[in-house]
Amino acid sequence: MRAPDHHPVSLAGHESIANGRMRLVYRHPDDPGLLIKVIRPEVIPQRWGGGQPWYKRRRRYRQYISYIRECEEFIAGCAGGRRAAPFAQKITGFVETDLGLGLVMEAVLDESGNLAPTLGSLVHGKDIGAELRAEVDAFLEQLIESDLIIADLNPQNIVRGTAPGGGHRFVVIDGLGLSAILPFKLIPAINRASKRKRAIALWQRLERFSKIRPDL
Numbered sequence: 380m381r382a383p384d385h386h387p388v389s390l391a392g393h394e395s396i397a398n399g400r401m402r403l404v405y406r407h408p409d410d411p412g413l414l415i416k417v418i419r420p421e422v423i424p425q426r427w428g429g430g431q432p433w434y435k436r437r438r439r440y441r442q443y444i445s446y447i448r449e450c451e452e453f454i455a456g457c458a459g460g461r462r463a464a465p466f467a468q469k470i471t472g473f474v475e476t477d478l479g480l481g482l483v484m485e486a487v488l489d490e491s492g493n494l495a496p497t498l499g500s501l502v503h504g505k506d507i508g509a510e511l512r513a514e515v516d517a518f519l520e521q522l523i524e525s526d527l528i529i530a531d532l533n534p535q536n537i538v539r540g541t542a543p544g545g546g547h548r549f550v551v552i553d554g555l556g557l558s559a560i561l562p563f564k565l566i567p568a569i570n571r572a573s574k575r576k577r578a579i580a581l582w583q584r585l586e587r588f589s590k591i592r593p594d595l
Contacts, residue, residue, distance in 0.1 A: 387475040390415065396494065399553065401445065407483065415474060415481040418442045446473075446482045448556025452527050464525055465542070466518060468552050487540035487550045495541075498549065499534030502588045514539070515585075518549040519578040523571055530558040532577040534584055 390405050396414075397404035401422055407413035427441045440447050449470065456464040463469060469485035487495040501511065518537075522529070531554030542548040557564055564570040 387477050388415065388481065390417065390476045390478050390481070402553075403478070406486070412486050412488075413471060414484045414486050415476060416446075416484060417476055417478040417481045418445075420478060443480060445556070446480075448530070448558065449482065451557075452555040456525070456527055464521075464527055465548050466522055466525075466550055467527060467555060468550050484552075487538050487552065489539075490541055495538040495550070497535050498537040498539060498585075499588070501539060502534070502585050504588060507585065507589045514547060514549065519581070522551070523574045523578060526567060526570065527555065528557050528564045528570055529574055529577060530554050530556055532574075532581050534581065 388408060390403075390408070393405055393408060395403040395405050399419075401419060402416050403419055405415045405417070407415050423442050453463065453467055453470045456467050468487065471483045471485055474481045474483050489495050498515070507515070522532075529551065532551070533554075536551055536553045538550050538552055539547050540550060564573055
């Protein structure tokens with residue numbers, strides 16, 4: 380019996396919901412509760428083409444190294460029988476697309492079922508209220524005390540969605556994983572110190588949009 384033909388998910392005709400320096404993010408055409416991250420096609424020859432140093436060209440995972448980093452951190456958060464960290468976006472798998480291999484993520488939604496707003500959009504041009512400030516502080520403390528590794532922490536990489544039991548939760552939608560060649564952040568004390576430094580830098584960035592200066 381002949382196996383059914385398999386067709387990649389078509390994304391090229393859809394508008395991306397987020398455009399990063401390295402990746403594009405789309406709503407899954409068949410399931411609005413999922414997102415698909417793909418590598419921007421134009422950056423592949425620029426960063427992994429023939430003009431790059433040999434150690435970049437010969438990296439085994441090439442343009443998909445960011446997928447490996449995110450998957451490693453998501454799995455690390457579940458290791459030892461633990462549940463996934465509430466601030467880590469859930470990875471559901473991979474899918475072939477017309478823009479290359481896609482990483483499928485669970486969409487973080489607000490109370491109305493729309494995509495959750497970023498922390499940057501919540502504070503832009505506004506004061507940070509006491510409730511939101513307390514939520515951000517609690518989120519950062521959870522993040523710092525966890526063993527997850529963060530490569531980038533900025534207001535556009537963090538969204539505020541609904542929590543399963545009610546209320547809100549902040550989720551890091553990009554920047555998880557070890558990006559350095561030397562894995563010093565695998566040492567817990569160094570990892571916590573790095574995240575605490577990033578948390579301070581995050582508040583400093585938020586100050587540009589808010590009149591409230593947090594107590595650091």
